[in-house]
Amino acid sequence: MSPTNGENRTGEADSQAAALSFSSAGSEFSIGTHTTESQFNARIENLVAVIRQIKAGAYKGEWDERVSWDILPDEYTGLLQALESDQSLVEYFHHKLQFEYAASNEGDGQFTIFPNSIFHDTIVRNVNRHVRKWMDALGDEIGSDPENQAYFDRITELRKSVKAFRATTIEFDQERFHVDISYGDRPWQYPPLVIDVSLSREPNDQKEKARRLIRKGGGEIRTVVGLDLFNTYTACRNIETRLDVPNTLRQERVRGFKFCAVFNDESGEVMRDQDGQMTIEETHYIFLTEDMEPDNEEPLCLDLGDFLPTHVLGKESIQIRRCIGEHQLVIHKGHMDDFYARSWPLQNQLDERSNPPPPFVGYYHFLNPNAEDY
Known part of the structure; x- marks a missing residue:
């Protein structure tokens, strides 16, 4: 099945699959296997009620980034x-x-x-904003180098072919994935690059999802980037101990990863291990530790080639691919700070309208308070 996004979904849904217990990032509610029609119907009604609440903007989860059910095929059909x-x-x-x-x-x-x-949604928008600003500036950057003049028109054409799709749904046989942003030239094809933002999921869950996307995509989904701001907002709201830095609160870790399918340079085919699994190159980044210190200075880097479908990139000349690889999009700790600083006040304002504020609420700017406006 092909991928769809928030504006292009076909409305098709797999009629085989799904729910038994209710769980979320911080809580689990065991319901048990249904034995009566009334229990079956009650679980379906519970699912429908939650969907109605989310649609109405009335869902009251305890900062649950996701809500999961163990559901059987007949229950999903019933839903x-x-x-x-x-x-x-x-x-x-x-x-x-x-x-x-x-x-x-x-x-x-x-x-x-x-x-x-x-x-979450504002962070995602700001990540995409950062990508688009880099993409827009790429033409001037490449065009300013006389050695690149011969490739400028083609690279401009490639750059303008890249489209961003928010809240993308990627479907395979019997399985459906949600990602925050996907990039490609057509919404009905598997995207070459996806970006997934996590605030409360366990890192291993996010990474396993990335591996499955790459492998199920058969190499068409070449790169998955994960940004993990684990519990940063919760820590900001609940912390009681202030640090020495004025108006700053302690936060949790800020991490990222970049997983890429590996291809044979000569044949262009995906590489596989001895078990037949696709080979994936995994690079991990720690932008900030729990002690507010950068763990390493290596930024997460992408280039225009990461945004292009394999069949498009493979047809380009070595010179164009070399030129593309020399101009990189960078995400480092300063950018993560910027994404956060633009997003947290909006959520904080909403929370304070809904609930009385705690005794102390400081402005949470966990990196450089004078960060550049990227």
């Missing part, structure tokens, strides 16, 4: 049937609700909804 009685809810479910689904009679968390917050 789809229950939604049919409300056309507006059907439209919302298929075209706007951010969720993942994997058809299975075993395991857990087959059905996951991402309610997402203003904080």
Whole structure:
């Protein structure tokens, strides 16, 4: 099945799969295997009620970045049937609700909804803003070098072909993934690059999702970037001990990773290990430790080639690929600070309208208070 996004979903949903217990980033609610029709219906009603709350902006999760259910195939089918009685809810479910689904009679968390917050969504928008500003400046950067004049027109054409798709749904047989941003030239093809932002998920869960995306995409999804601001907002809201830096609060770790499919330079085919699994090059970054210190100075780097489909990039000359590789998009600790500083006040304002503020709420600027406006 091909990928869709928030504006281009086909409305198709797999009719095989999903729910038994309810869990979230910080809580689990065990329901157990249904034995009666009333229990079955109660679980379906619970799912529909949560979807209605999210649609209405009334979901009251305790900072849950995601809400998961262990659901069986007949229950997922029951959910789809229950939604049919409300056309507006059907439209919302298929075209706007951010969720993942994997058809299975075993395991857990087959059905996951991402309610997402203003904080999360604003960080995602600012990441994309950073990418677009770099992309817009790339033409001038390449054009200013006389040695690149011969490639300027073609690289400009390639650059302008790249489109960003927010809240993308990527579907495979019996499985559906949600990613925050995908980049490519067509929404109905698997994107060569996706970016996923996490605020509360365990890092290993986010990384395993990246591996599955690359492997299930068969090499078409070449690069997955993960940005992990684990519990940063929660720590900011709840911390009691102030540090020596005025108006600054302690936060949790800020990390990232870049996973890339590995290709044979001569044949262009994906490389595989002895078990037949696709080879993935994994690079990890720690932008900031729990003690507010940068762990290393190495930035996360991408170039225009990461944004281009494999079949497009493979047809370009060595000279164009070399030129593309020399001009990189960089994400380092200063950028992460900027993404955060632009996002946290918006969420904080919303929270203070909904709940009385704690005794002390400082402005949380966890890196350089004089960070450049990227």
